Amino acid sequence: MASEFYILIIGYIFGFYMAWNIGANDVANSMASAVGAKAITIRQAIFIAGILNILGATFIGTHVTNTIRKGIVSTEVLTDPHLALIGALSALLAAALWVSFATWKSLPVSTTHSIVGAMIGFGIMAGGFSVINWGKLGAVVLSWVISPVFALVIGFIMFKTITRLILSKRDPFTWSLRLSPLFIGIAFFVIVLSFLFKTPLGKKLAIGTPMALVIAFILAIGLGFVAMKLLGRYTQKRESSGAEDIFRKIQIGTSCYVALAQGANDVANAIGPLAVIYFIVKTGEIGASVPVPIFLLFFGGIGIACGIGMAGHRVMDTIGRKITTLTNTRGFSVDFAAATTVMVASKLGLPVSTTHAAVGGVMGVGLARGLEAVNFRIIFQIILYWVLTVPASAITSIVIFKIIKLLL
Amino acid sequence: MRIPFLSMFIKSPFEGIQEHAEKVKECAGVFQKAIECIIEERCEDFEHFRKDIDNLETEADAIKRRIRGHLPKGTMLTVDKFQLFRYLREQDKVLDAVEEGLDWLSFRSAAGIPEVLEKDFMLLVEAVMDPIEELSKMVVEARKYFSNFSEPQRRLVKDMIRTLRHHEHEADKLEDAIKEKVFNTIDDAVAVFHLIRLAEIIGSIADHAENAGDMMRAMIAK
Numbered sequence: 001m002a003s004e005f006y007i008l009i010i011g012y013i014f015g016f017y018m019a020w021n022i023g024a025n026d027v028a029n030s031m032a033s034a035v036g037a038k039a040i041t042i043r044q045a046i047f048i049a050g051i052l053n054i055l056g057a058t059f060i061g062t063h064v065t066n067t068i069r070k071g072i073v074s075t076e077v078l079t080d081p082h083l084a085l086i087g088a089l090s091a092l093l094a095a096a097l098w099v100s101f102a103t104w105k106s107l108p109v110s111t112t113h114s115i116v117g118a119m120i121g122f123g124i125m126a127g128g129f130s131v132i133n134w135g136k137l138g139a140v141v142l143s144w145v146i147s148p149v150f151a152l153v154i155g156f157i158m159f160k161t162i163t164r165l166i167l168s169k170r171d172p173f174t175w176s177l178r179l180s181p182l183f184i185g186i187a188f189f190v191i192v193l194s195f196l197f198k199t200p201l202g203k204k205l206a207i208g209t210p211m212a213l214v215i216a217f218i219l220a221i222g223l224g225f226v227a228m229k230l231l232g233r234y235t236q237k238r239e240s241s242g243a244e245d246i247f248r249k250i251q252i253g254t255s256c257y258v259a260l261a262q263g264a265n266d267v268a269n270a271i272g273p274l275a276v277i278y279f280i281v282k283t284g285e286i287g288a289s290v291p292v293p294i295f296l297l298f299f300g301g302i303g304i305a306c307g308i309g310m311a312g313h314r315v316m317d318t319i320g321r322k323i324t325t326l327t328n329t330r331g332f333s334v335d336f337a338a339a340t341t342v343m344v345a346s347k348l349g350l351p352v353s354t355t356h357a358a359v360g361g362v363m364g365v366g367l368a369r370g371l372e373a374v375n376f377r378i379i380f381q382i383i384l385y386w387v388l389t390v391p392a393s394a395i396t397s398i399v400i401f402k403i404i405k406l407l408l
Numbered sequence: 409m410r411i412p413f414l415s416m417f418i419k420s421p422f423e424g425i426q427e428h429a430e431k432v433k434e435c436a437g438v439f440q441k442a443i444e445c446i447i448e449e450r451c452e453d454f455e456h457f458r459k460d461i462d463n464l465e466t467e468a469d470a471i472k473r474r475i476r477g478h479l480p481k482g483t484m485l486t487v488d489k490f491q492l493f494r495y496l497r498e499q500d501k502v503l504d505a506v507e508e509g510l511d512w513l514s515f516r517s518a519a520g521i522p523e524v525l526e527k528d529f530m531l532l533v534e535a536v537m538d539p540i541e542e543l544s545k546m547v548v549e550a551r552k553y554f555s556n557f558s559e560p561q562r563r564l565v566k567d568m569i570r571t572l573r574h575h576e577h578e579a580d581k582l583e584d585a586i587k588e589k590v591f592n593t594i595d596d597a598v599a600v601f602h603l604i605r606l607a608e609i610i611g612s613i614a615d616h617a618e619n620a621g622d623m624m625r626a627m628i629a630k
Contacts, residue, residue, distance in 0.1 A: 029413045036417075108412040167557040242556060315411065323417045327555060355412060362416050366484040372420035372554065376482040378412050 003408060004281045007089050011277040014092045016303040019270035021099045022111050023307020026266060027053070028315035029355040030258045030338060033362075035316050036323030037331030039251035042316045048252075049259045049312065050305035056263025057301030058294060060194050060346065081280050083126050086404045087397075088276040091115070091122035094397035095269075098389065108378070109385050110353035115269045116140060117390035121397025122273070143350035144386060147341050148360030148379075155337035155364025158183075162243070162329050163368070172243035180231055180250060185224030187257050187336065190343050192216040194264065197347055227253070247328035254335035261342040262354045267300035269351070274300075325372045330365050337361035356382065418483065421492060422551045424475040428496065429544040431468040432503050435461055436540040436613075439506045443533045446513060447526045454517060458510050465507050472500055486554040487627040495627065498620035502540065505613040512609055516602050524593050525586065525603065532582045532610050539575040539617035542568055550624055565628055569621040576618035583611035 031045040040048065095111070095118040102109035116137075123131045162176075169175045196205065196212040207215065231249055238245075275292045326334075338357040345352040359378065366374035442457035475496060479489060513520075521529050546568040553561040586607045594600050 025411070028411055032411070032413045108415075163557050168559045170560065172556070172558060242558070244556075319411070319414055322414055325417065325420050359412050359416065362413065363484075369484075369486045371417075371484065372422055372486055373418045373479070374416050374484045375418050375480060376416075376484055377480060378416050382412060 004085060007085055008277055008281045011089060011092060011274045012299075014089075014096045015271050015274035015300065016306075017096050018092070018099065018111065018115070019267070019300045019303025020307035020310075021096075021103065022266045022270060023049075023053070023304040023309075024311035025103060025307075025315065026111060026353075026355055027259075027262065027304070027308045027312055028319060029358050030262050030335075031255055031312075031316060032319045032323065032358065033326060033331035033334040034251050034255035034258075035320045036326040037248070037251060037328045038320075039248045039328055039331060040255055042313055042320060044252075045255065045316055046308055046312050048256055049262075050308045052256050052259035053263035053267075053304045053308065054298065054301035056260040056265075057267035057304065058263075058298045060260070060264035060343075061267040061297045061300070080126075081284060083405075085277060085280045086408065087122035087126035087401055088273040088280070090125070090400035090404055091118040091397050092273040092277075093400050094118040094121060094393050095273075097396055097400075098393045102385075107385055108355070108382050109389050110355055111266065111269045112351050112353045113144070113386055113389040114393045115272060116351060117393030118397040119273065120390070121394035122401065124394070125398050125401040140350060141390075143345055143348075143352050144356065147345055147350075147352035148356045148363070150344075151337040151341040151357040151360030152364040152367070153337075154340055155333050155361040156368045157364075158333040158336055159330065159365045159368040159370045162333065163370075166243045167329065173237055173246060176243040176246040177228065177232055177235075180246060181221070181224030181228045183250065183332070183336070184227040184253060185220040187254065187339070188223045189216050189220035190340055191257065191260065192219050194343050194347055244328045247332045251328050251332050251335065254332055254339065257339040258335050258342075258354075258358075261339040261346065263301055263304065265342045265346040265352065266354055267297055267304065270303055271296050271300040330370050333365050333368075333370070334358065334361035337364055418480070419478060421475045421479060421485065422547075422554070424471050425492075425496060425499070426544075426547050426551065428468055428471045428475070428499060429547045431464055431471065432499060432506075433540055433544045435464045435468070435503055435506050436537055438464070439510065440533055440537060442510055442513075443529065446517070446520050447530065449520075451517075451520075454514070458514060461507050461510055465503055468500065468503055472496060491623065491627050495620060495623040498616055498623055499543065501616040502543070502613055502620065505609060505616055509606065509609045509613070512602075512606055516598075519599065519602070521603070521606075522594065522599070525589065528582070528586045528589060529607075529610075532579065532586060532607065535575070535579040535582050536610055536614040536617075539572050539579070539614045539621075542572050542575060543617050543620060546572065546621065546624060550628060553628060562628055565624065569625050572621035573618055576614040579611055579614035583607050 027049045031040075031049050034040050035042060035045050095114040098109065098114040098118070099111055101107075102114075120132060120137065165179060166172050166175045193212060193216045196207055196216065227250075231246060235245055235249055271292070275296055278293070278296060338354065338361040341357040341360070342352060342354050345357075359382065362371070362374060363376060363379070365371055366376070438457055438460045442454060442461070445451040445453050445457065476493065479485075483489065485492060546565060549561065549568060550565050553565050587604055590600055590603045590607070594603065
């Protein structure tokens with residue numbers, strides 16, 4: 001029992017370290033467009049990202065965590081709790097190692113991919129190849145391809161819509177105010193649905209799908225118009241006012257949207273294996289399906305927030321200085337595309353990378369001819385490291401597993 | 409730092425194009441001074457002006473190379489990359505024509521421009537200054553359009569291109585008038601050749617500015 005207790009403590013430490021890493025590096029990717037477009041200051045970005053990552057992680061986060069924990073690797077097949085415990089720990093260490101390596105070498109490696117690879121290694125070691133649910137894994141891998149494309153399409157459509165319906169109009173200021181309930185409403189619709197489906201909170205309310213849709217729809221319309229009223233009151237119209245003035249305000253909202261989605265999605269990367277460890281240590285066996293305790297999600301959220309607080313400043317400062325061509329309408333389109341993609345994927349239980357969704361969003365706006373110069377070659381690099389990360393972290397996880405097994 | 413987001417954004421080529429247009433404008437100013445100097449007889453600064461233009465041309469060339477060399481494959485711009493390059497080429501040709509004009513003058517600088525034609529040449533030079541001024545203004549406004557996609561802004565750029573064409577037409581008329589006058593007043597065949605060619609070169613400055621405008625029209629097409 002004593003060794004298990006130590007494993008749990010190590011699990012907490014490395015789980016926190018992973019969450020810290022997400023906060024330090026990945027948050028910059030999602031807040032980049034808002035900071036780059038000067039919609040919010042770095043201080044505000046850190047504040048918003050910190051609070052909303054915790055909220056997203058705690059209240060919307062469960063579903064993805066479940067998938068990583070028992071979707072890809074079916075814990076039901078594992079017979080020996082001791083082996084599973086070591087496996088989960090090695091997965092966590094392997095992922096932490098990979099993320100540290102990537103940070104050190106400045107490689108565009110996704111935390112999500114590292115943890116999924118490590119979990120696969122863990123599964124193979126703990127129960128052989130048969131415990132890997134290849135169908136599920138295939139779906140997850142497919143979601144990595146689809147999520148940037150999905151974000152690209154949304155970003156493209158969003159920016160084209162803004163160009164057609166707002167920018168090309170004689171009075172873009174008024175038009176953007178007039179259409180703001182639409183954009184804000186869609187975001188709220190997605191957020192409310194995320195809250196109602198498959199979260200502990202939503203389950204307590206016990207609302208059926210059609211009812212949830214109706215509630216989300218009504219709330220979205222209501223909140224959309226409230227937001228428009230607020231925008232109208234707090235934005236002064238000047239002679240030179242354009243759509244950007246309105247979108248600068250809207251972007252404050254969308255950066256909250258991004259942070260919320262990120263918290264919901266990414267917390268699983270940090271506490272997925274930790275949840276397994278926690279469960280085994282607490283019950284002494286491997287259960288079929290037990291929801292991740294909410295305090296673990298909260299713990300993950302706090303870890304992310306700490307990462308943002310300590311290292312986010314430096315990263316976002318670089319972004320603010322380097323990305324100068326991003327305007328608020330572009331930033332909004334990128335944010336909206338990324339957050340919607342991540343939110344939807346998160347609700348489907350697919351652990352996608354927030355960073356890649358943001359990259360997809362930028363590409364969408366770039367394809368819509370919205371940005372002065374975007375380098376698309378980054379996708380090849382991302383694909384390369386994506387192909388490399390999963391096997392590499394799986395093998396690392398296997399090696400660590402062997403070592404720990406020798407020691408214990 | 410693992411920030412793929414950051415590496416997606418590269419320096420906008422429009423900055424370089426604006427810079428290049430400023431160099432063209434600067435060159436045009438020196439050119440005008442050089443012509444005035446030639447006409448004022450005892451011109452001592454002519455070589456000095458030529459050197460200035462030479463330096464400016466080298467600087468502009470460096471800007472041009474920087475723009476072309478720093479757009480990696482797979483870069484997405486607000487306009488087609490090759491349209492942008494063709495625009496830049498035309499804008500650069502304006503500069504080349506200015507340089508060629510001074511070079512051509514220097515080959516026969518002792519004779520200079522005959523007194524009867526002095527006024528006409530001054531008018532022609534002045535006429536080609538207008539399109540160059542308009543060109544650098546157009547670049548600034550076009551960049552604004554690519555950022556706000558507003559219809560009034562697009563109309564503004566279109567109007568500027570129209571003005572450019574109008575200026576070119578005016579310069580053309582002056583060029584033709586000079587040619588006619590040269591043939592009817594100068595008897596020395598060598599001088600005739602020198603002056604006709606000079607008028608053509610100066611006229612071509614406006615031509616290239618107009619071409620650049622046309623390329624811009626293609627870039628802002630919906």
